[in-house]
Amino acid sequence: MSIMTPPIDAIYQPPPYPVHKFTVDEYHQMIQVGLLTEEDSVELLEGWIVPKMPRNSPHDIAIELLQEALGDMLPADWRLRIQSAVTLPDSEPEPDVALVRGNARSRGGRHPGASDVGLIVEVADSSLIRDRQEKARLYARAAIVVYWIVNVADAQVEV
DSSP: OOOOOOOHHHHTOOOSSOOOOOOHHHHHHHHHTTSSOTTSOEEEETTEEEEOOOOOHHHHHHHHHHHHHHHTTOOTTEEEEESOOOBOSSOBOOOSEEEEESOTTTTTTSOOBGGGEEEEEEEESTTHHHIIIIIHHHHHHTTOOOEEEEETTTTEEEO
8 A cells, every 4th residue: 555645845835715824022912911931833934934843752852862962161251041932023932942042131032043052953853844944944044053953753953
């Protein structure tokens, strides 16, 4: 028995009716008024509110190993953020690991922005296509210079 898979561009077609792209400010307002909560497993990518990919044991283990390996090498003024938001001009992704400058107090109550980021890491199991295409594009557009994908299936790191 064979399974037909649609071509990738067929999966990402916009709906045939009007849709609305959201700004980062509108996304924040939806969170503030309770329209979106922590129960909603979503993130803002290029103006679209999209579901976050599900996690499994290999994914979580890879994050834990990264945290252990990178955590011991950090200079005093850098922090690791795990699955926490980073605010970009048209997106607010929640990368699996982000190395950011400063601490929560030094950012004045805001998420780190692109200028605060030294490294973004996405752990890809079921999200490999999204991480290679959409997230790579939005991180590059925000001038985040160092982006890694931990490709779980192929047991390799893509830089």
